[in-house]
Amino acid sequence: MPSADPTPVPLSKPQARRLWLKAQRLDAAAPFGAGPAATRAAVEHLGYVQIDTINVIERCHHHILYTRIPDYRRDDLHQAQSIEKSVFEYWTHALSYVPTRDLRFFRRAMRHEWQRRSAWFTPVTPRDLRKVLGRIRRNGALTIRDIDDDVLVEKEHLWASRKPSKRALQLAFFRGELAVSRRAGMLKTYELASRHFGWEKPPPAATEREILEYRLDRALRGQGVVSLDSICYLDAWRKPAIHRMIQGRLNRNELVPVALQGAEKIEHWARPETLEAQLPSAEGPVHILSPFDPLIHQRKRVALFFGYEHVFEAYVPKAKRRFGYLALPVLVGDEIVAAIDLKTDREREKLLVQQWTWIDRRSRAHRKAIEEALHRFERFQLAR
Numbered sequence: 001m002p003s004a005d006p007t008p009v010p011l012s013k014p015q016a017r018r019l020w021l022k023a024q025r026l027d028a029a030a031p032f033g034a035g036p037a038a039t040r041a042a043v044e045h046l047g048y049v050q051i052d053t054i055n056v057i058e059r060c061h062h063h064i065l066y067t068r069i070p071d072y073r074r075d076d077l078h079q080a081q082s083i084e085k086s087v088f089e090y091w092t093h094a095l096s097y098v099p100t101r102d103l104r105f106f107r108r109a110m111r112h113e114w115q116r117r118s119a120w121f122t123p124v125t126p127r128d129l130r131k132v133l134g135r136i137r138r139n140g141a142l143t144i145r146d147i148d149d150d151v152l153v154e155k156e157h158l159w160a161s162r163k164p165s166k167r168a169l170q171l172a173f174f175r176g177e178l179a180v181s182r183r184a185g186m187l188k189t190y191e192l193a194s195r196h197f198g199w200e201k202p203p204p205a206a207t208e209r210e211i212l213e214y215r216l217d218r219a220l221r222g223q224g225v226v227s228l229d230s231i232c233y234l235d236a237w238r239k240p241a242i243h244r245m246i247q248g249r250l251n252r253n254e255l256v257p258v259a260l261q262g263a264e265k266i267e268h269w270a271r272p273e274t275l276e277a278q279l280p281s282a283e284g285p286v287h288i289l290s291p292f293d294p295l296i297h298q299r300k301r302v303a304l305f306f307g308y309e310h311v312f313e314a315y316v317p318k319a320k321r322r323f324g325y326l327a328l329p330v331l332v333g334d335e336i337v338a339a340i341d342l343k344t345d346r347e348r349e350k351l352l353v354q355q356w357t358w359i360d361r362r363s364r365a366h367r368k369a370i371e372e373a374l375h376r377f378e379r380f381q382l383a384r
Contacts, residue, residue: 006250008259009275011225011268016260017305017334018279019224019270024295025068026287026331027280034071036079040086040099042068047218048096050292051089053186054314056326056343057351058381060292061097066380067287073383082182085197089180089188093234093297100197105214107205110176121171128168133177133192141181141191144169176202212241222294225258225270230301263304280334286366286373287331288340296329308336308359324355330370337363338370344381351378 011019018027025031025045032038032045042065043049052060066072077097080087087097090106098106136142147165169190172178181191193202206214215238219231232239246269249255256275258268289296291312296302303309310329313321324341331337341355351374358364 006257008257008264009270010259010261011275012261013305013307014282014334015279016225016258018282019274020295020305021284021331021334022277022280023222023224023274026295027284029285030068030070032069034069036076036084038069039065039072039076039080040084043080043087043097044099044101046222046294047102048092048098048294050092050294050297051095051097052292054326055185057328058344059185060290063290064293066377067289067293070376072380078182081180089183091174094292102214104203105206105211107176107203108208108211110174111205121167121174124167124171128165129172129177132165132168133172136178136190136192141189141196143187143189145187208241212238212245216242216245220271220274224274225260225268227266227268227301229266230298233298260304266304282334284331284333286369288342288370288373288377289329289331291326291328295331302336306336310339323357327355327357330373332363332366332369335360335363337366340370340374342377346382349382351381 021027025042030038032041046064049061049064054060057063058066062072062074062077065077069076077087081089081097086100088100088103089095090098090103091109092098132147144166169178173180173190176193178190179193179196180188181196182189193199215235216226216231219226223230228239228243231242246255250257250269254271255269256272258270258275260266260268291297291310296310299310308329310327311322313323313327314325318325323339326343327339327341329336329339337359339357339359340353341357343352343354344350345352353374
């Protein structure tokens with residue numbers, strides 16, 4: 001017989017925040033060490049590091065890694081992706097770097113989900129795929145710039161390429177036939193996945209149950225305290241199965257329910273050892289966070305835990321912006337105290353503060369510590 005539902009463990013908002021920060025490794029200055037090994041360790045712990053095109057400051061994948069690896073160098077990610085091949089690019093909630101050890105959990109999506117998810121690939125014919133795959137097989141890895149024999153067509157979308165072969169490249173990538181073997185800015189080099197990884201045959205796809213276990217464990221590792229929304233972010237169709245899996249772990253005492261202050265009607269869970277471990281101090285490092293950081297991109301969760309409602313305003317008309325084009329949340333200890341809109345002037349080699357917004361006026365006492373963090377961030381931005 002299943003055991004009776006255990007009594008939820010009460011958890012205050014500050015306690016929940018510190019558990020999340022500890023899970024995200026934002027409670028320490030250099031939790032993963034330094035060098036290329038630190039980059040691999042960070043991606044493996046977080047489970048994914050998002051990629052985005054915005055470049056008014058350093059792109060977010062480098063920024064997210066710098067936040068946890070103060071001595072991070074961009075070449076460390078290149079080594080992980082292109083030389084060690086310990087990370088690869090694929091879709092999580094967005095295009096991201098993912099640990100190669102986890103690749104089998106994405107094979108099911110490669111085989112099935114992307115073929116039915118997007119009408120973008122409808123115009124791609126089997127002949128188009130054979131053409132690009134055959135070219136790469138014969139001539140080696142290529143970028144979209146290497147394809148000069150396409151007949152250019154009118155763009156159907158502002159961000160779309162005018163080269164029809166781009167869709168075929170993208171479809172072969174999402175199907176797992178091609179891998180991004182290197183990236184220079186946003187220019188991707190595509191290679192046969194089998195050749196890039198040195199496979200005789202690709203790893204077998206994980207079963208759906210294994211994928212559910214992986215999603216749940218990834219969330220517990222990176223979030224500390226989880227909810228169905230946080231586990232299944234942009235993946236709501238898996239919620240019923242995840243909930244059944246959580247119930248099984250509760251029955252085996254592998255998870256405990258949590259009553260989060262102010263959100264008692266929303267179910268939360270944590271591992272017993274997570275709740276039993278010593279909480280990090282409320283006084284922690286200063287972090288200038290990317291809006292795409294794993295701590296920030298789930299906006300409702302950030303508002304619940306931190307009382308801070310982050311708004312991504314890059315696509316908001318200038319007159320209606322509150323924080324600025326690319327406002328970066330500033331974390332001091334266990335609180336988000338400010339949002340700073342930054343821009344890198346690469347010609348003059350300066351980091352420009354476009355707008356500084358205090359979330360709480362009492363936080364102005366942290367200004368000196370934040371300015372010191374901004375100077376470190378500027379050195380990272382301008383490093384070559």
